[in-house]
Amino acid sequence: MSERDHILIGKSHKAETLLLRRANRHGLVAGATGTGKTVTLQTLAEGFSNAGVPVFAADIKGDLSGIAVPGDGARPFVERAAEIDVPYEPDDYPTVFWDLFGERGHPIRATISEIGPLLLSRLLDLNDTQEGVLNIAFRLADEEGLLLLDLKDLRALLAFVSENASALSGVYGNVSKASVGAIQRQLLVLENQGGEAFLGEPSLDILDLMRTDRSGRGTINLLAAERLMNTPRLYATFLLWLLSELFERLPEVGDPDKPKLVFFFDEAHLLFDDAPEALLDTIERVVRLIRSKGVGVYFVTQNPLDLPDAVLGQLGNRVQHALRAFTPRDRRAVKAAAETFRQNEAFDVETAITELRVGEALVSTLDAKGAPTVVERTLVAPPMARVGPATDSERERILRTSPLAGRYDTNIDRESxxxxxxxxxxxxxxxxxxxxxxxxxxxxxxxxxxxxxxxxxxxxxxxxxxxxxxxxxxxxxxxxxxxxxxxxxxxxxxxxxxxxxxxxxxxxxxxxxxxxxxx
Incomplete structure (x- = not known):
């Protein structure tokens, strides 16, 4: 389904493709519930994998896990393949399952030090004063050569800060015991939400997300997010930490022939809902700059208005499924989505957005010169793997044979x-x-x-x-x-x-x- 230099998205009056050399210019997949966003995401993920590009995606409902199993020849997908004149060839894809809680995939962990005081403050929803106290604790740990790996390390340090607030105030600035107490209470909330499983060792090596199999296909990394969705702040902080780690670790490459890694952030509004200005600035900066590291970021959401304008303006490749115009906000979303496309004289874009059927989308990508193509009504190509969840036995088999089996599965509590x-x-x-x-x-x-x-x-x-x-x-x-x-x-x-x-x-x-x- 993919040639050497592009990925097939679907077909209008011609094949609609995504150029690999422009795939690091980020993208958007939007549309109302039930219009086909998840199938489009799977089609794109399979295309990137075939092209040798590793993929990371949050599996919100477990529906994407079927990508590890060959397609079952469901009638709608066979008919769609015939309709757009592509062969339907069931296939499975190299897949690694991850889970922050270690229940449905390999655990993902990061140390307290790797998260850092800024992201940790956002995760704990601290105010400026409390964030200042947390920075003092991290500074003290650095000066004393104390590793901050897990929650008990941070608790011990905060207990000391509270007991010695007067002495520390003379060196680092005002330290309030009340602020320390507030941080400790938020740590307890985080622990109750399962955050303790995320904070610790062995921490994730991001290079393990950038693997290919023996045939050269990119690994599809799926994060089990069914439970994680109940703690959106942890979800948003984890994703931002992961992007920040990639930005810091990867060298500058400009515009490579194909991305080194592509991220799909499903339910993207969770990154931005009620986010403070400082966090929004951080997300915007990372999205803007990580392109030159060869990383593409694709946001998947119901409504384009879910994303800040500064982020939306960075997304060059767009797949817009149907939107419903039942409310004034819906109508504004339809109008805003229509205005972002390069108009097609053959149809009215704003009207078309409300008329698209399931599995049909408006598609506009960047051409070889980096300019957006004219928007086209497109029938999205069917995935070749199963559309729907893998069974528990299939998931367990894939975990047992995973190339990362045993590397992250056992928690390490070394001296800290x-x-x-x-x-x-x-x-x-x-x-x-x-x-x-x-x-x-x-x-x-x-x-x-x-x-x-x-x-x-x-x-x-x-x-x-x-x-x-x-x-x-x-x-x-x-x-x-x-x-x-x-x-x-x-x-x-x-x-x-x-x-x-x-x-x-x-x-x-x-x-x-x-x-x-x-x-």
Missing amino acids: AYEILARRAEEALREEEIPEEKGGLLDALGDFFGTGGSAGGGGGSRRGRLTTGQRVAREVTRTVVNRVAGQVAADIGRSIGGRTGSSVGRAIVRGVLGGMLRR
Whole structure:
């Protein structure tokens, strides 16, 4: 169904194709529910695979999973093939199933550090103040050489930030315990939504999305998104993280003969609904610039108005299925969609959009010079793989024989921030006796980490009654206070001048903070 330099989309009075060398100029597949968007997506994915281009697509309802199984010769598809004069040849395609939750595909994971404070803030829906505190936590982790891999690493660090808000404020700026508490609550919400399965190791190597099989066909990577759709913020953040990773990892290639990878983002409105301005700017920038990395992005949505104008303007290849004009917003969508096409004198585009039948679309792609072609009413070519879901047994068989079987399936919990800080705290406790103190936030931290806290009052040593969370907070407190002392000493030394000034500065700091450092 595809030649060396193009993909067949369908047929009007002529074959309507998508040039591979223009496929990285992004695209849009739009239309009302039930008009054939998913079949069009599958046709395009099969075409890219035949051309040796790997594909990544979110499988919203499980309907795309049938692409891994040969077509069953359903009558409508056989008739459509005959109608547009192409042979119907059932085929299956190299497919890898993925799932953020590890239930219906290989798990996809990313570490806390890879996500970064910006995307994590968007995922947690933090305000500017809370985002600032999260940035402080990440900065502290970098300076201390602490790996942030999973949620317990971030929780340990945030617990320390809360306990030592005053000391950290003098170094990094104002830190509010209330803000830390808000972040911790949002982390709990994220965990309840299944986000803990996404955050950890082994993290995804994006090159594993860019594989071809032995015959040179591109692998079709399908993300099981039935459950993921219930957490749209996690879905949007994951997709944006994936695009950002590709942008950072891949070299500049300009306009290659064919894309290195093509993304299909189904239910694209979830990327933009209620998204803050900063996130919209990030999406627009990534979409605009990732083209030169050889990556094509295709948005699949019901209504073109679901996408911001700045993003819509980047989409050069368009397949528009029928839209219904029942409401004023529907009529605006029809008019807006019609105006984006290069008009065809043979028919009225705005009227045609409301008259298209199932499996028919208005198609306009970029020609060899990069200009949009005149829009044509097109009968979309049928897929050669099964249209509909794969069975559970078929999915399990494909997972067992996957080239990535075993690479991502087992979670790894290597030594990171939580474990390192806990070990340091244990070592510190062996060297000193800890006087009795009244229980407070550190005791509460023990309960938070699930390792128990101090019980009751009474005298004597607290050795053995400190929880892991308390030891983590205590040890990091010591480190940060030492850093504060060094900075203050240097400032005093510079103000006094010379080696003598530095000595005086250190003496003053030891006098003021000595009690804290010895505790």
